[in-house]
Amino acid sequence: MEEPIDILLATYNGEKYLHKQIDSVLAQTYSNLKIWIRDDGSTDNTPQILATYQQKYPNKIHIIEDNLGNLGVTQNFNELAKHSTAKFIAFCDQDDIWIPEKIEKSMVLIDEYLKKSNKSICFVYSDMKIIDKYDNTTHDSFWKLAYLHPKHFTFNRLLMQNIPHGCTILMHQELKNMAFPIPKNAILHDHWLSLVTVVFGQAIATEEQLVLIRNHGENVTQRKNNNWMRLKRFYKNFSTQDEYIKHLMVRIEQAKSIPTTIQ
Numbered sequence: 001m002e003e004p005i006d007i008l009l010a011t012y013n014g015e016k017y018l019h020k021q022i023d024s025v026l027a028q029t030y031s032n033l034k035i036w037i038r039d040d041g042s043t044d045n046t047p048q049i050l051a052t053y054q055q056k057y058p059n060k061i062h063i064i065e066d067n068l069g070n071l072g073v074t075q076n077f078n079e080l081a082k083h084s085t086a087k088f089i090a091f092c093d094q095d096d097i098w099i100p101e102k103i104e105k106s107m108v109l110i111d112e113y114l115k116k117s118n119k120s121i122c123f124v125y126s127d128m129k130i131i132d133k134y135d136n137t138t139h140d141s142f143w144k145l146a147y148l149h150p151k152h153f154t155f156n157r158l159l160m161q162n163i164p165h166g167c168t169i170l171m172h173q174e175l176k177n178m179a180f181p182i183p184k185n186a187i188l189h190d191h192w193l194s195l196v197t198v199v200f201g202q203a204i205a206t207e208e209q210l211v212l213i214r215n216h217g218e219n220v221t222q223r224k225n226n227n228w229m230r231l232k233r234f235y236k237n238f239s240t241q242d243e244y245i246k247h248l249m250v251r252i253e254q255a256k257s258i259p260t261t262i263q
Helices: 018-026 046-056 073-082 102-115 142-146 155-160 173-179 189-200 220-224 227-236 241-256
Strands: 005-011 033-039 061-064 088-092 122-131 137-139 170-172 202-214
Touching: 005 018, 005 073, 018 033, 018 046, 033 046, 033 073, 046 061, 073 189, 088 102, 088 173, 102 122, 102 170, 102 202, 122 142, 122 173, 122 189, 137 142, 142 202, 155 189, 155 241, 170 173, 173 189, 189 202, 189 241
Parallel strands: 005 033, 005 088, 033 061, 122 202
Antiparallel strands: 088 170, 122 137, 122 170
């Protein structure tokens, strides 16, 4: 029997690619899924698209409506997590595509880990293929392009640069209980989860590409703080002493918020 899984989908002005992302979640080979969606104040047709999906799939899709306004991607996920009660939770961006077996393969890995470990503070993460705005593959491995590898998942490395991307993460509820609410000084939700996990739990990596991550000039997270800009900034931050200090201080403040004991 399939364990229920909550999918947390944060949206903002995502009308162009949102259909493909939601359709790829609904097409998962793992069927016991509930999709929680919170829109962060879109000014395009995203709310109308979400309403149409909710009407069509009322038992699968649940839209959170509040008066909190635009919170940004990390705190949007923070709000979404408040509504999740499932044992397993996955994070979903608005413009990628999940391969049909993403959740099923992630669950196999996390189940195998839980059967041989007494630690339930854990998550699974994967590599990704990169696609353009036409869904054409532009690179077969994001990890190779960004020089990332699971062996880099160490406390010292993670203090400076995150490895897992949130759109690939499937986590156990115990990690949610430990890591949430996400502090205001967290850089991004996935970076914060990685730091908490490396201290108290276990990250399980697969080099299989389970997500098609979209690179296009209209990504909200790309413009602000996702994969491409994060990669560029990581190297740019070392170009001047001032930039390096700023880069370092942001990470020091985030590290100060890491819990000291298991709650």
